[in-house]
Amino acid sequence: MQHNNIVEFEVSGDYALFSDPITRVGGEKFTYQIPTYEAVKGVLQSIYWKPTLIWIIDSVRVMNQIQTETKGIRPIKYTGGGNDLSYYTYLKDCRYQVRAHFIWNDNRPELQDDRNEHKHHNIATRMIERGGRRDVFLGTRECQAYVEPCRFGEGESFYENTPQLDFGVMYHGITYADEAYSDETRDKMTVRLWRAVMKQGIVAFIPPEQCIHRSVREMEIKPFGETFGNFAPVESEVV
Incomplete structure (x- = not known):
């Protein structure tokens, strides 16, 4: 399906660490071979984010x-203080083209007056041209990355002559209560x-509602609006 609010950009960095959150509790961390949906969504949210909308990643x-590349790291111990020795395995020399679009967040009816597609798309496009509003990183904070506009599909990919690579079952992302898409994910x-x-x-990522999903815990939505502090929807500034 073709959307009118598509954005396309290239993100690159010396290193990346895309891992399952479950494996991050222990001392050793090992990256997936390709970006996760959630990591790419995090890049877009660093470029431009409003609670009015939800970014949908179409393709990487x-x-x-x-x-x-494996590095020896001295992280802070979870208990007892001091440092520990761990080995983290990163992707290196990373460069990805991304195509995405946004939809309105129906879990935020209090922000429906802010649903101006033309405004949000224009701001997101300008933020891509300027490298994002916040620091961009690939998977983890130490993997600094940089964003610039591109036309998706232009240039040569190392794998463009590889018919198919299967990476098995992977972590796709986390759905929080304020982005619920069904009765099973609500609250x-x-x-x-x-x-x-x-x-x-x-x-080509599948949308969240087509994934295998497992409930982790109950969660409430924190509303925005005049009755909940200074969170009333306002027009985004022109930048």
Whole structure:
């Protein structure tokens, strides 16, 4: 389906760490070979985010060869203080093209007066041209990244002549209560899984509602609006 509010950009960085949150509790961290939906959504939210909308990631194009590098890290211990020694395995020399669009967040009826598609799309496009509103990183905070506009599909991908690579069942993302899309996800925090496939270098993500989902815990939505402090919807500033 073609959307009118599509954005396209390239994000690149020296390193990336895309991992399942479950594996981040222990000392060792190992990256997935391709970006997760949630990580790319985080990049877009660093570029431009409002609670009025939800970013939907359509596709990611892997431009560079998938390579990994292991580093010895001294993280702070969870208990007892001091430092520990761990090995983190990162992706290196990362470059991705991204295509995405946004939908309105129906869980936020108090912000319906802010649903101006033309305004939000224009601001998002300008923020891509300026490298984002907040710091951009690939998976984890130490993996600084940079954003610039591009036309999705232009340029040569290392994998454009590779018919298909299957990465098995992967972590897709987390659905919070304020982005619920069904009765099963309403008032809950839910984790999503999917079967990841790359064809000719392109990972076409399925939308959250088509994923395998598992409820994690109950969660309430914190409303915005005049009766809940200074969160009344206002027109975004012109930048």
